[in-house]
Amino acid sequence: MAPDASAKTAPALRTRLIRWDVIVTALLIVVFVGGSLGTPDFATSDNLSFALDDLSEIALIALPMTLLVVAAEVDLSVASVLGMSSALLGALWDAGWAIETIVPLLIVVGAVAGLVNGLLVTRLGLPSLAVTIGTMTLYRGLAYVLLGTKAVAEFPQNYADLATKTVPGTPIPYPFALFVVLALLTAAVLHATGAGRAIFAIGAQEEAAFFAGIRVKRIKLLLFVISGVVSAFAGVIYTLRYGSARADNGLGMELAVIAAVLLGGVDFDGGKGTLGGVVAGVLLIGLLRNLLMLRDVATEIQSIVTGLLLIVSVLTPRIVAAVREARRIPRGSLTASSSTQGS
Amino acid sequence: MATTTATTAAAGPGDAGGRRLVDTVLRARELSIVAALVVLVGVTTAVNSSFLSSQGVKDIFLNASILALLAVGQTMVVVTRNIDLSVGSVVGLVAFASGKFVLGHDRNIVLVLVLGMAIGAVCGLVNGVLVSFFKVPALVVTLGTLYVIQGLDYYWAHGQQINAADVPSSLLELGSGSVLGIPYLPLITIVVMVAVGYYLRSFPSGREFYAIGSNPDAARLAGIAIRKRILTAYVVSGVLAGLAGVLWLARFGTVVADAAHGWELKVVSAVVVGGVAIVGGLGSVYGAALGALLLTTIGSVLVVLKVNSFWQDAIAGLLLLLAISVDRLLSLRVTRALRRRNARHGA
């Protein structure tokens, strides 16, 4: 039987317009334009470059987190790995180690931290939520063991500059530039390569992926390791950016990262989402926060706005769909096309 | 625990009954937590006998009761394959709100409890309506309401504080007093836990919560009122969070806005440690409450054992991982043993 010719692009176009990540991108544009018009100090390169720099760690960690959530796993220990990396950096620097030796070591530590998560999840079959709540406590605890109440400061200026200065001629700080590069890379992997297909399949239907010869455990393990490595490296950036190594660095950041990923339209049940959405989500949270601060909106209200944003971003597509159904326009295949997004 | 006894009591006579007994005991997830608790308490008491003194035991139960109460509510939600991350914020809001309410007045305790639970119910209702009627992902919604409720609470409180001196003594008595030597707090928790546990296990509508979590599509086809149940789960979770908020005020007396800040993950880990499957359909409130007890006990034990403050977090994390890993390994073993035996008996 030949494909039904009448079923062409019209419904696809309509569903695309109300896709979650599109809404978030639209909101981002609204915030940016509104901010630029209404708040003089907002669209200055000075302010933007600061706002972007302020986002660096959350943005960086959001990348592997996206991959994990698409694969229907989660890593709550990221902020603790960041803290542990920061503490270790401080301790070793204080002990007279060279930065050039410490950083590779931290990458290894991050990889090991991720490996522990990954092994517990893949070998024992434990839910990652439970495992990483445990390692979240463990790694944060190790950070305290490493550095205690000390706060190590006075890191070399040239490295501190790398974490705070902008790429010459642009308002983009180096850490954010790194994020842009990694985001492009991640997007390519997730949306264009076989590995990306495999990650989506794992998240959507793990058993079927396993039957299709996809090395489910290996891929998941790898994703946890990447998450650990990126978090550890984010710890380096964090430490240099603030010029302060402390055991409590990045405390509570995991929820901010997850909020950004969810805002970007990634389904926590796995198998759905786009990296573009996540980038928009990260930027939206960051720029909106910056804008609200500039306008002297109380921090409590910022929290309310973030919450409402999350709710609205998931609610809008459903309401639009419901309204459309009420109008008896055939529902198209909302679930179908939102699940099979290409790059 | 209660699950075990109920099943075994009803089991038929003869070989099948015997086998069922063994199966049930082996399958009871609560057992490994109890074992872990026994080991933990045993070791600690051996080192420091005052741990099992009446004050020590009382403290552990007092500490665990609020977390356990929240875990019971969370279980209802998680069993339906959803999650409620807003509980910590609700506790904070209610603790502060009821503090404001009693401030300088000698309010009737019942009135305070009702008010607290009503606020909790409203929060739960919002979550429930969003999740069940609009079918939006629970994690996103409740993360959103976490921020919103927390924001409202902080905005209202903004640096104010409720002091124990301003809280009526009848309310404080609820937090520290006892009947027949049993403090009120754990008593309340146990009553709530048994009631919810019994309902979920023994009533047809209770089983529907498990059915929904186990396979939502099938639940729809079976004609189960999914929306109603999910709404109920969230409202119960909200009400219990509200109750917990009032108890928080009663127990601690001093309340600033961020009471129970960050407790959402604590509650979730109690539930998960207690053997409730995060993907729904599986687990009991007894397990969840035991999980809360285990987590709290780990916290107390480390202080009592004079573990260096800096090591406490690390060891607590390690113990948590150990608990879930051992539990998992045991259950894998049991499954394998059951497969081999079942095959021999013929399916």
Add this chain to the structure above:
Amino acid sequence: GGTTKNSTAKDGGNAATSGKKADPNAPIKQNLKLAFLPKQVNNPYETIVDNAGIAAAKGFYAQAKEVGPSDASASSQISYLNTLIQQRQDAILIAANDPNAVCGPLKQAMSRKIAVVAYDSDAAKECRDVFINQASSEEIGRSEIKVMSDLVGGKGKIAILSATANATNQNTWIEFMKDELKKPEYSGIQLVKVAYGDDDDQKSFQQTQGLLQAYPDLKGIIAPTTVGIAAAARYVSSSKYKGKVEVSGLGTPNQMRKFVKDGTVHKFELWDPGNLGYLAAYAAAALVSGQITGAQGETFKAGKLGSRTIGKDGEVILGPPTVFDKSNIDNYHF
């Protein structure tokens, strides 16, 4: 090879001493924009401080506001700092969550002619013009030990219940406490443990419990934080340890009144937080108006608090703390 701690030169020097000249008689400028950045906005203690400062600023026709994070972390303070710089405030008053982390943005602020006043919890010396210290840290630390020694009769085990492990001011005080304990007159006192309640009421409560179980013969708990002392007092007051364990430290009279009256707590200390904010506001105005630059020996007028002199390291000390007990507690309401 590589970049190590020793290979990098330290850039010392106090930014405040860089060439500016103080004119003690310059008039206070009008319509100044002052911003208070507390450790955390919903900490009741910080609220008292900031509100008093904002009220003081009204007195000299400045616009003052309080902004800040709802969690006591350095990183969120920095977001606010950058915003304040963008908004071109005249002065930033900060209770630093991390003396080093806030340093970069503060330096940037100073380079843009924004006066920086640290209060309550200091920033690194080179990153602020003055620090308004509630009391000399040394004095607080040593007097805490003295008070506790009096309470327990100079003998027995004591413990400290602090805020977070990283809290700068607490850690400074604890260092002085430990130093004080080395003196021979305290040889009978043994510090067995420093516990951390993270300025979280519930956690402090539980830590107190644990301490008393771990050390059944504990005689006293010093909690140099308003959250900790209230939690400790509350646990002791409702447990069998009441009357056996002394609790002291730093607390507000409103919080502690109940426990002083019921005999759980006999003595504790605190300065008047309102005056701290008041003094900080005046110092900021003096800085912006050029009356002071932050160098040692300069003086400025601080309204009802009279004339104040900048001491070593740019510190201005509010004054000795008040010791509260049954006899005077009802005279204070904050």
Add this chain to the structure above:
Amino acid sequence: MSEPPPILALETVGKSFGAVQALRGVSLDLRGGEIHALAGENGAGKSTLVKILAGVHRPDEGTVLLDGRPREFRGPGDAQQAGVAVIYQEPTLFPDLSVAENIFMGRQPRASFGRIDRRALRAETARLFERLGVALDPDRPARGLSIADQQIVEIAKAISRDARVLIMDEPTAALSGNEVARLFTVSRTLQDQGCALLFISHRLEEIFEICQRVTTLRDGRLIATEDLDGLTPDDLVQRMVGRELDTLYPKQDTTLGDPVLEVSRLTREGVFTDVSFEVRAGEIVALAGLVGAGRSEVARAVFGIDRYDAGAVTVGGRRLSGGSPTAAMSAGIALVPEDRRQQGLVMDGSIERNIGLTTLRSLRRGPVVSHRAERDRAADWAIRLQLKYARLSDAVGVLSGGNQQKVVLAKWLSTEPVALIVDEPTRGIDVGTKAEVHRLLSQLAADGLAVLMISSDLPEVLGMADRVLVMHEGRLAAEIPRDEATEETVMAAATGRTREEAV
């Protein structure tokens, strides 16, 4: 003559999903005391019709009549209340709940205060299973039941409702002869009690065995409703497909090559024991047996899904490391699994992505998966297997059951294996396509492929296999060459009556 109105009926019902018009103007009446067959190709709209009767879908147009009066079902609950029991095409069990609870969800026997009477629950379940002649433990969780056992639980659930209307959407697709016979006995009893039954199956002989009338759908349109008396299978096929059917079992004779897949002394404790066989190039070997005999388990172990405790698997002379489907695939094995919803497909994924999932490597252009190559390959297989779909980017979840099965086949055949294991390859596939799949398998075998076919469809086994291996309780009970394989010999071995003949 005033005949009573049909218990349940549809009048000019239409239903569309987006651009797909699944049903248009279909009428149907189900009378008491009658078993009514519903026939049609894959995607003809049978399951959609069932779901309308069950209150799952609401018709876009037309009405549902209950006892002659229009009735709007607002959900499955309404239909159940009205006395309609349904066995859906795909099992709808709660994996975490016990089998007994699954059957009586919402209708548990009550003790005092509305509590569940667990003893009665267990007893009633046991009674049901006895009636259906299966040995399932009422207390075991539904998770891990084989597809066949799941189907049996579904049947138990439906008949326990004491409904006036029983609708069965391909209840026998996963069952073998014994269970089917039991099901038919029960169905006839219900018929005698005056119930109306609707029966869907792609096995025409079953329709002729048990039904009195048949309604045929084609492309969502009603073709005819008529008495089966006087109708031949060919007539029925003609109505369904709109053309004559070629032979259903187009087995080609081939010359056998070397052994490709060799399995020796394979054992997984408690599941199967000492299983040895070989499949040669060009050969189709069928693995027959009763439900639960362990056939699927053997296939899973060979492919590396499950580990085995002893024995070896060799492909083309090279020994395979166990426990890795990836290794099995690179050795040239493909497995079409029995549970397409869990194991075969990513239901939310598109058709093209599902087909491409097994061949990601060969779809690459540089490091990037070529979307065009993926789409071309999918389109190619869609035509070869006569897939009925709207867009290749649609989720497979919206396809009809049989069309989903075709996607699974395409996904595995596109790996171009040397040894193909198919577990119930034509489950739920209509006669037309079944012939096509058989022709394809036969053709592939003729080209030198080694095929191991697990099937509960005895005619299919007899029609297609060069050799029949029969399993009984986890062991190989007999090996029967093509010319000796008959219904009797296979069933005798499958039920364990010929132990002594075991290889």
